[in-house]
Amino acid sequence: MPYKTRQSASIERLLSENRDRHLTAETLYRLLQDAGERVGQTTVYRHLEKLCAEGRVRKYTLGDAGACYQLAEDGGACRAHYHLKCTRCGKLIHARCDFLDRLSGHIFAEHGFAVDGSKTVLYGLCKDCREREEGDGCSSTPTK
Amino acid sequence: MPYKTRQSASIERLLSENRDRHLTAETLYRLLQDAGERVGQTTVYRHLEKLCAEGRVRKYTLGDAGACYQLAEDGGACRAHYHLKCTRCGKLIHARCDFLDRLSGHIFAEHGFAVDGSKTVLYGLCKDCREREEGDGCSSTPTK
DNA sequence: CTAGTTGCAAAGAGTTTGCATGGCG
DNA sequence: CGCCATGCAAACTCTTTGCAACTAG
Numbered sequence A, B: 001m002p003y004k005t006r007q008s009a010s011i012e013r014l015l016s017e018n019r020d021r022h023l024t025a026e027t028l029y030r031l032l033q034d035a036g037e038r039v040g041q042t043t044v045y046r047h048l049e050k051l052c053a054e055g056r057v058r059k060y061t062l063g064d065a066g067a068c069y070q071l072a073e074d075g076g077a078c079r080a081h082y083h084l085k086c087t088r089c090g091k092l093i094h095a096r097c098d099f100l101d102r103l104s105g106h107i108f109a110e111h112g113f114a115v116d117g118s119k120t121v122l123y124g125l126c127k128d129c130r131e132r133e134e135g136d137g138c139s140s141t142p143t144k
Numbered sequence C: 001c002t003a004g005t006t007g008c009a010a011a012g013a014g015t016t017t018g019c020a021t022g023g024c025g
Numbered sequence D: 001c002g003c004c005a006t007g008c009a010a011a012c013t014c015t016t017t018g019c020a021a022c023t024a025g
Helices: A006-017 A025-034 A041-054 A098-111 A127-133 B006-017 B025-034 B041-054 B075-079 B098-111 B127-133
Strands: A057-060 A068-071 A082-086 A092-095 A121-125 B057-060 B068-071 B082-086 B092-095 B121-125
Touching (some): A006 A025, A006 A041, A006 A068, A041 A057, A041 A068, A092 B098, A098 B092, A098 B098, B006 B025, B006 B041, B006 B068, B025 B041
Parallel strands (some): A082 A121
Antiparallel strands (some): A082 A092, B057 B068, B082 B092
């Protein structure tokens, strides 16, 4: 039976306060330090691992840096939308709209493939970076 | 101006011979050794990195183990559709249809984000693997 | 008191870098 | 011959593990 400790409470509190963000293990660790909570990073990793196993936290392993974690909404809020990650500035956008809502259903129905929104990230350039990229002669400029 | 070396030729040859598979850096390294090609793993990493930057190779960083690499189909062909990668069996599906065609345009128009189809992969379970997964009580079953 | 929890330090895995040597052009 | 490429080993980053001290129940 798991014990209720100061550390686990701190970690869950911070995860809860940042349920709208993706946190790396290190970021979470630093937030704890900044908040004056003394929690070792080993403990952070161990709790994240456990919470993932329980399904209460989702783990994103996108890109080259470390994995990101985020509290899983009960209703699967982050499953209901897509993540757009800018390959230039690293910004992560949570995109949500009807069109995207239907995307999973479409792929499932037409292609027999069950997209896992929690693992999927659409890469590209965000508006700001795209404007900066313009005129560099690179072929990545959309034809449209 | 890049030189043409025995090593780069070996690496590109193996990537080409395995264009239907996704290879980790280590697997590629071992394949080279097994083929009697003397190529250091540093060189493997450096070439993969360069090829990725050139867009000739696609890098998949899914999950906890090492990244996987795969030769990108020539030029714009793979930009015109989406890639569905099964997280279970590793199969890569090239999905193409009207709905997906409109996806990029939609995201561009509505979200100001220019998706790069050559870098984007939708992760999930293919039909075969999904049937195998069923009944494991996992919450990953799509609501729909 | 007992068993789960913590955290430092060390180990590990995957990847990158420093630097002297090698080889293409 | 000049410059890029190579490869060994060491450095690095992120994460996990060993183990003794700690603490909730």
